[in-house]
Amino acid sequence: MGGNTFAAVALHGVSISFLIKGGVYQAVARTDLVVAPGEFVAIVGPTGCGKSTLLNVAAGLIAPSTGTTEILGSTLAGLNAKAGYLFQQDALMPWKTALDNVAVALEPQGVARREALERARHWLDRVGLAAFTDRYPHMLSGGQRKRVALAQILIRDPEILLMDEPFGPLDAQTRQIMGNLLLDLWAQDRKAVLFVTHDLEEAISLADRVAVMSAGPAATIVGNYPIDLGRPRDIAEIRTEPRFHEIHKAIWAKLRGEVQKAYALGEGKKS
C-alpha cells in the first residue's frame, strides 16, 4: 500500500440513470466524492436517495451513466478488486461453515487450502467467533453472521472497505457492539472506508467525515461535515459528549430538510 498520494476512491461527476416503465429515472446526478487513503467516510441520506447505488458504483457492481470512478489513481472498469464489500443482506454461502466461508475468500488469490483455513481461523478469532468455526450460517445469530462476513472481507486485506448499511438489520445493542468491533479492526490498519447508513448517530460516531445526500430523484451530495471527535472512540459513550450533539445538530439541520422532501415525494407517489 504505503505512501499513496492518490485518493482511495474518487467519483467524478457520476450520474446514474435507470430505465423504468415509461421513461428514465435519474437516481444520482453529477456527484463528486473523494475518500482519502485511511479515511472513514459515512454517507447519510433519506431512504431511497441512491446512496447504496453510489456505493455500488464504487464497487463496480453498477456502471455509472456518466462520470468516472478512480480507485487508487486508476480508472475503474469492471469490478473493484481493491475493495471488500459488506452487504446489508446475508451474503454468506449457507452451505459452508463459518470457517469455510472465510477461507474460501482466499481461493481467488491462489492461497493453498491449508493456509487459508489457518488464516480463516485466526480471523474468526479476531472477530470473536473462535468457538463458532464449525457452525453453518443458519446456526448463527444476525450479529454473528455479520462478524463472519466482516472476517470474510478483511482476510483478503482489501485497501478499501465499502459498507452498505451493514448493521441495519441488527438490534440496537448488537449494532453498537459491531460498530466498536469495526472501529477496533479499522484502527489496526486504517483502510479507506465508505460507509452508507440512514442512521445519522451511527455515521457520526464511526466516521471521520459525514457526507449528506439529498432526496432523490437526481440526488447528489449536498454537504460534507468533518467529525472532529477524538479516537479511539466508544460508540455508546461518544453519544453523550457535548461535541457530538453540536455536530449532530449541525448535520441534522441539513438532513432534516432532505428527509422531509423524500417523505413528501413518497407520500405523493402513494396517492
Next chain:
Amino acid sequence: MNRLTLLSLQIAVGIVLLVLWHLLTTIPVGAKPLLDPFFFSRPLDVLARVWKDFYSGTIWRHLGITLTETILAFVTGAIGGIVFGFVFARGEIVAAIFDPYIKAANALPRVVLAPIFMLWFGLGIWSKVALGFTLVFFIVFFNVYQGVREVSPTILANARMLGMNERQLLRHVYWPAALTWMFSSLHTSVGFALVGAVVGEYLGSSAGLGYKIHEAESVFDVTGVFAGMVILAIFVIVIDTIVTAIENRLLVWRPGTQTTTAQG
C-alpha cells in the same frame, strides 16, 4: 400428542385394518365369507407367503435385480438432469430454443415409452433403467434448472466481490445451490426410479419384483400378488430410510425445525 401415543395409534390403525380383512375373509356370513378369499386372499396367508419367499431365498434374486435397476436409473437420470439443468440454466438461448421440446417430452406419459424401450434395449434390465431414467431425469433437471437460476443475487454479488472467477463461482455457488435442489427432490426421484423399474418389469421381463407380481397375477394367485406388494412396500421403506439418512448427512447446513441460535 406425544410420540408414544402417536405410534400406538398408528399401529392400532394397521391392526384394525388387518383384523377387519381377516374377519371379512374367514368368518362365513351365510354360506360364504363376505369377501371371497380367492379374490382377496387372507392376511395370514399373505404373511406366510412373504415368510416363505424370504426363507427359501427365492426373493433375493428379484430384489437384487429391482435394486440394480433402481440405482442405475437414479444415477444416470440424476447425472443427466444435473448436466442439462446446468447447461440450460447458464445458457439462456439454449433454454429458449429447447423449451417447447422439454415441455412436450415432460408432458408425455412415460409408460407409453416402455414398449419402445423393450424393442431397443431388450427384456433385460436396460429397458427398465431407460424407463426409470426418463422419469428421474425430468425431476432432477427442473430442480437443478430452478436451483441455478434462483441463486440469491446477494450471495452471487458477494462471491464476485471476493474475486471469484466463473469456475470458482460454479464450484462454490452454483453447484451447491443446484445440489440443494436436487437433494430436496431426492425422495421423489428415487421413488420414480423404483416406479420405472417395477413398471418396466411388470410390462415384460423375466426377473424382478414387478415380474413376481405379474407372474402371480397371471395365474390368479392373489396371495402371491399381495405378498409381492408387501415385499415391495418393505423395500420402499428401507430405501426411503436410507435416502433420509443420506439427505440429513448432506444437507446438514440447511435450517431445520430445531435451530440453535445464540445471541451476539
